[in-house]
Amino acid sequence: MKLSEIVHHLDLKIEPSPMGMDREVLGGYCGDLLSDVMANARKGYLWLTVQSHQNIVAVAVLKDLAAIILVNGRIPEEETIKKAEAEGIPLLVSARSAYEVAGILHGLGVGGEGN
Amino acid sequence: MAILTKSYPIKARDYLKAGEISMGVHGLLKKIGFATELIRRVSICAYEAEMNVVMHGGDGVMTIEIGEDYVNITIKDSGPGIEDVSLAMKEGFSTASEEARQMGFGAGMGLPNIKKNSDSLDVISAKGKGTEVRIGFVA
Ligand SMILES: Nc1ncnc2c1ncn2[C@@H]1O[C@H](COP(=O)(O)OP(=O)(O)OP(=O)(O)O)[C@@H](O)[C@H]1O
Numbered sequence: 001m002k003l004s005e006i007v008h009h010l011d012l013k014i015e016p017s018p019m020g021m022d023r024e025v026l027g028g029y030c031g032d033l034l035s036d037v038m039a040n041a042r043k044g045y046l047w048l049t050v051q052s053h054q055n056i057v058a059v060a061v062l063k064d065l066a067a068i069i070l071v072n073g074r075i076p077e078e079e080t081i082k083k084a085e086a087e088g089i090p091l092l093v094s095a096r097s098a099y100e101v102a103g104i105l106h107g108l109g110v111g112g113e114g115n
Numbered sequence: 116m117a118i119l120t121k122s123y124p125i126k127a128r129d130y131l132k133a134g135e136i137s138m139g140v141h142g143l144l145k146k147i148g149f150a151t152e153l154i155r156r157v158s159i160c161a162y163e164a165e166m167n168v169v170m171h172g173g174d175g176v177m178t179i180e181i182g183e184d185y186v187n188i189t190i191k192d193s194g195p196g197i198e199d200v201s202l203a204m205k206e207g208f209s210t211a212s213e214e215a216r217q218m219g220f221g222a223g224m225g226l227p228n229i230k231k232n233s234d235s236l237d238v239i240s241a242k243g244k245g246t247e248v249r250i251g252f253v254a
């Protein structure tokens with residue numbers, strides 16, 4: 001499923017200017033510990049997290065993630081938005097919890113393993 | 116024989132710039148055209164080592180040496196050093212500050228991640244002597 005369809009289905013707020021919306025999403029991973037995400041997220045995945053500081057952008061770039069979804073309505077810091085924009089990482093916000101977002105994504109057929 | 120050697124200074128506690136060196140290394144390897152799997156492994160290791168200098172170490176430098184069939188990265192810092200290296204290598208062991216933990220650091224997974232994603236790893240350190248981490252990859 002394309003990122004743009006996921007944004008639409010989940011009614012996600014896009015923080016930097018829209019980009020990477022045509023990318024195919026291959027799965028997802030939930031995590032708030034950065035080294036855990038470095039170890040377990042995979043290329044083309046969505047990353048669901050409550051961490052909103054600028055260091056999340058490097059993780060997304062290095063793991064070639066499709067997008068970061070900040071859950072629980074977390075507002076990204078100004079620096080995070082700037083970095084995401086500069087590095088071409090879509091930064092999305094949902095008012096829902098990680099559990100709810102992951103549940104909806106599973107329902108849409110976006111799983112968490114294998115690619 | 117090395118085709119290219121490049122060094123990047125790392126500043127301790129500079130969380131704003133943290134990650135930029137690993138992103139630079141990632142971009143460099145992509146430009147050279149290495150296989151995605153190698154780029155993935157080197158990027159994970161560079162990131163974890165860079166963050167360790169920012170979080171635990173003192174000012175330091177990362178040097179990447181690229182050969183035709185290998186990549187080596189060496190990260191040296193002038194920080195407090197590691198008292199017990201084999202304990203530091205254990206998954207879950209961390210001395211990260213409360214502040215760092217709130218930012219999602221301190222899972223004690225950085226060094227184990229480096230171990231898993233590299234072909235060779237040497238951590239040379241002692242209390243008060245700084246830390247040198249040598250990581251090797253076969254391309
Ligand atoms: N450059 C360094 N200087 C001093 N101590 C270090 C250095 N690198 C690692 N250590 C020590 O080794 C421990 C384990 O490191 P490791 O990277 O595995 O976990 P962490 O950095 O604490 O947490 P995480 O990497 O999961 O965010 C650190 O908590 C710290 O005590």
Ligand SMILES: [Mg+2]
Binds near residue numbers: 225226
């Ligand atoms: Mg670490």
